Amino acid sequence: MHELVLSGKFVLNGEIVRGSIGIDNGIITDISKRDIKGEETIVFRNNEVILPGLIDTHVHLRDFEQKEKETVESGTKAAVHGGITAVFDMPNTKPPIMDIKTFKERLNILEKHAYTDYAAGFLLAGNCGEASGVRADFYKIFMGTSTGGIFSEDFEIDYSCAPGIASVHAEDPEAINKNPDRPPEAEIRAINKALNAAEKLGKPLNICHVSTAGGIEAILKKNFPWVSFEVTPHHLFLTKMDFEENPLLKVYPPLRSEEHRKALWQSLSKIPIIASDHAPHTIEDKKAGAAGIPGLETEVALLLDATNRGLMTIFDIVEKMHDNPVRFFGIKGRDFSPGNEATFTIADPRREWTVKPEEFYTKAKWSPWEGKKLKGKVVMTVLKGRVVMEDDEIIGKPEGVRLDVQGGKY
Ligand SMILES: NC(=O)N[C@@H](CC(=O)O)C(=O)O
Numbered sequence: 001m002h003e004l005v006l007s008g009k010f011v012l013n014g015e016i017v018r019g020s021i022g023i024d025n026g027i028i029t030d031i032s033k034r035d036i037k038g039e040e041t042i043v044f045r046n047n048e049v050i051l052p053g054l055i056d057t058h059v060h061l062r063d064f065e066q067k068e069k070e071t072v073e074s075g076t077k078a079a080v081h082g083g084i085t086a087v088f089d090m091p092n093t094k095p096p097i098m099d100i101k102t103f104k105e106r107l108n109i110l111e112k113h114a115y116t117d118y119a120a121g122f123l124l125a126g127n128c129g130e131a132s133g134v135r136a137d138f139y140k141i142f143m144g145t146s147t148g149g150i151f152s153e154d155f156e157i158d159y160s161c162a163p164g165i166a167s168v169h170a171e172d173p174e175a176i177n178k179n180p181d182r183p184p185e186a187e188i189r190a191i192n193k194a195l196n197a198a199e200k201l202g203k204p205l206n207i208c209h210v211s212t213a214g215g216i217e218a219i220l221k222k223n224f225p226w227v228s229f230e231v232t233p234h235h236l237f238l239t240k241m242d243f244e245e246n247p248l249l250k251v252y253p254p255l256r257s258e259e260h261r262k263a264l265w266q267s268l269s270k271i272p273i274i275a276s277d278h279a280p281h282t283i284e285d286k287k288a289g290a291a292g293i294p295g296l297e298t299e300v301a302l303l304l305d306a307t308n309r310g311l312m313t314i315f316d317i318v319e320k321m322h323d324n325p326v327r328f329f330g331i332k333g334r335d336f337s338p339g340n341e342a343t344f345t346i347a348d349p350r351r352e353w354t355v356k357p358e359e360f361y362t363k364a365k366w367s368p369w370e371g372k373k374l375k376g377k378v379v380m381t382v383l384k385g386r387v388v389m390e391d392d393e394i395i396g397k398p399e400g401v402r403l404d405v406q407g408g409k410y
């Protein structure tokens with residue numbers, strides 16, 4: 001008799017099967033197409049599909065001196081509300097996480113306040129000595145400035161000294177200085193520079209928020225197994241016309257033309273990771289020109305909505321927000337198989353709802369999709385056998401733990 005059984009449809013080896021998942025002490029102990037007995041059984045009878053716990057590899061939780069923008073608590077509550085079970089905590093905080101003392105302080109806050117599991121980031125910008133003194137889960141490098149204004153004077157030195165996987169913001173500083181609108185060339189130049197360094201160094205590299213046709217083409221042409229990349233929902237679903245209508249949609253890299261947006265969709269099958277780049281700011285800061293868009297509480301729903309429009313499948317969501325992050329970053333214990341953590345995102349691809357930012361948990365209570373009707377919603381989030389979110393209610397405690405990120409297999 002298992003402690004808990006989830007009964008319903010779930011994705012297994014690329015197909016949707018109906019069955020039961022047996023859970024004991026937060027661990028998957030049985031996956032069966034038959035009914036199995038549990039002290040407690042949660043039955044999903046309708047359109048719900050149980051997905052392996054989705055992971056967002058690019059999230060800005062702010063906190064520290066920017067609690068008005070977001071805190072680890074508010075941001076990870078937003079994450080579980082949106083069906084995200086683990087976040088990669090970006091280090092361009094205030095103060096930035098680029099020394100051993102600040103990194104340790106960050107781990108304390110995450111340990112105390114995170115409702116999701118988390119990977120801890122470290123900011124690399126000419127501080128290789130400090131970086132060698134921490135074992136972060138990933139190392140963030142800004143080739144050009146973004147929020148926080150810190151960037152790498154020498155990308156190749158920082159990338160070469162990263163003690164683990166480097167995630168890079170690829171916009172070229174000279175191109176930005178020449179044209180602060182950050183045209184596609186600023187990204188494409190930076191991506192080519194990053195790829196040349198990757199070819200030379202052969203070290204794992206994740207290229208963040210790729211937004212241009214040329215950027216994706218350059219990466220796919222090199223096709224290095226040790227290079228992965230992310231695309232965000234805002235670059236998949238919005239264009240610079242949306243920004244022209246709504247200045248709040250200022251983001252780095254900027255929203256692009258319809259031609260670039262279409263190019264991302266044409267390469268969808270080759271996009272390894274979809275990540276939100278959840279970048280919360282107060283409305284005042286946004287009005288003062290801060291760049292960044294909140295995305296934790298809309299990203300999975302937007303993708304589910306897209307499955308209803310034949311743009312992608314629910315298997316794409318699992319592949320780009322679970323399988324590939326687990327494989328590329330080498331996250332242990334998150335596979336959907338017995339012996340691994342019982343962490344799940346339960347989605348209802350048919351649930352219709354309207355985006356109401358006032359109901360969000362993020363402090364950034366605004367959204368590009370405000371008022372939009374979406375078909376598809378996350379209805380429950382389970383972390384290690386515990387229901388942490390159900391029907392928009394956060395019912396868990398901040399029991400997230402640090403992911404076991406060991407660097408992946410390429
Ligand atoms: N994307 C953004 O426009 N802003 C991000 C930083 C970043 O990811 O570049 C932020 O931290 O606000």
Ligand SMILES: [Zn+2]
Nearest residue numbers: 146169208252
């Ligand atoms: Zn960035």
Ligand SMILES: [Zn+2]
Nearest residue numbers: 058090277279
């Ligand atoms: Zn970011």
